[in-house]
Amino acid sequence: MSQFGFPVKAPDPRDKLVILATFATEQEKREAIRRNAVGWPHIRPNCTMVAPIGNHWAPGAWQCVVDMVQYTNSQGVACWLMEIQDRNFNPFDAMGVMRNEACLVAQSAGFEWLLMVDNDVRPNPDTLLRLLAWDMPIVAPYVEEPCTECPQCKREPFRARENNVDVWRCVCGWNQPVIKLHGPHCDLNTGLRPIRWSVLSMLLFRTVLFNCFPGGTMWADPMGADEGFHFKRLWWYGHRPYLDTNIQLSVWSKPHYPLATNRMSWEDRQAFWKAKIEKLQQPPDRRPINPNVPGVVEGEYMPFLPQVARNGHESLAGVALGPAINAGKLELR
Numbered sequence: 001m002s003q004f005g006f007p008v009k010a011p012d013p014r015d016k017l018v019i020l021a022t023f024a025t026e027q028e029k030r031e032a033i034r035r036n037a038v039g040w041p042h043i044r045p046n047c048t049m050v051a052p053i054g055n056h057w058a059p060g061a062w063q064c065v066v067d068m069v070q071y072t073n074s075q076g077v078a079c080w081l082m083e084i085q086d087r088n089f090n091p092f093d094a095m096g097v098m099r100n101e102a103c104l105v106a107q108s109a110g111f112e113w114l115l116m117v118d119n120d121v122r123p124n125p126d127t128l129l130r131l132l133a134w135d136m137p138i139v140a141p142y143v144e145e146p147c148t149e150c151p152q153c154k155r156e157p158f159r160a161r162e163n164n165v166d167v168w169r170c171v172c173g174w175n176q177p178v179i180k181l182h183g184p185h186c187d188l189n190t191g192l193r194p195i196r197w198s199v200l201s202m203l204l205f206r207t208v209l210f211n212c213f214p215g216g217t218m219w220a221d222p223m224g225a226d227e228g229f230h231f232k233r234l235w236w237y238g239h240r241p242y243l244d245t246n247i248q249l250s251v252w253s254k255p256h257y258p259l260a261t262n263r264m265s266w267e268d269r270q271a272f273w274k275a276k277i278e279k280l281q282q283p284p285d286r287r288p289i290n291p292n293v294p295g296v297v298e299g300e301y302m303p304f305l306p307q308v309a310r311n312g313h314e315s316l317a318g319v320a321l322g323p324a325i326n327a328g329k330l331e332l333r
């Protein structure tokens with residue numbers, strides 16, 4: 001436990017005010033001191049709820065997200081993982097409900113930040129801490145449409161920069177421009193940039209922003225309401241997303257736009273929905289990237305479970321926060 005007193009300077013001693021605050025970690029205390037000059041207090045500065053929208057994990061994505069949560073905790077910043085239940089009746093038709101649920105839960109649980117993640121992202125351990133460091137209301141990492149296979153020769157393409165344009169190129173000669181999933185297009189590694197829209201793969205929100213949308217009303221029906229609609233809605237309240245071009249986020253699959261199926265033939269459209277429904281009926285893929293990594297329980301990557309059992313808190317099984325925080329920076333006296 002770490003205490004810090006905030007003496008508020010005042011020219012007249014009668015106006016002097018004091019805040020005596022207590023923090024769980026040294027990192028929280030440092031952030032509170034920094035913020036005392038440029039912001040307002042929070043009981044657990046930077047505490048973040050990571051909300052995967054659904055649990056239909058693409059290969060490796062579960063481990064990457066869990067490792068990011070655990071690493072964030074290890075650095076003294078409280079971070080929870082709370083999967084949002086798949087509430088779709090047909091594919092995509094309740095994605096807005098699920099995102100709204102994430103907003104509601106994060107704010108009512110008292111988190112300062114909400115990180116929404118899709119089930120196909122593969123962040124680095126420090127991705128969340130780097131996004132938090134900007135201290136901005138809405139921040140997205142840099143996402144490009146993935147290209148894992150050359151359509152000509154089936155080999156793995158590589159990314160190149162030619163005539164100031166980013167391209168996917170293959171040794172067989174095939175190439176095509178990289179599709180960047182934000183607008184307007186920004187180059188990599190050019191810092192924090194204001195943008196109009198970004199793909200929703202990963203978004204960091206300061207939760208007080210949801211006060212603009214009482215009762216979980218930020219996200220509308222996603223069948224027709226896409227990124228463009230939602231970012232226009234945020235703009236109505238004076239907010240735009242910012243793009244962290246220094247963090248390139250790897251995603252497993254191309255984004256799905258339900259309205260795009262309107263342009264398919266009837267047969268292709270039926271095949272698309274059939275494949276989607278069959279995929280959603282599979283159990284969550286929580287397998288580790290490397291099967292020999294520690295923390296695998298019955299084939300699933302659960303590095304927090306053995307520690308929970310050791311601490312005698314079996315009822316907390318599945319809750320990652322307790323052991324990570326207590327094993328890390330918390331000094332309870």
Ligand SMILES: [Zn+2]
Pocket residue numbers: 150151152153154155170171172173174
């Ligand atoms: Zn090729």
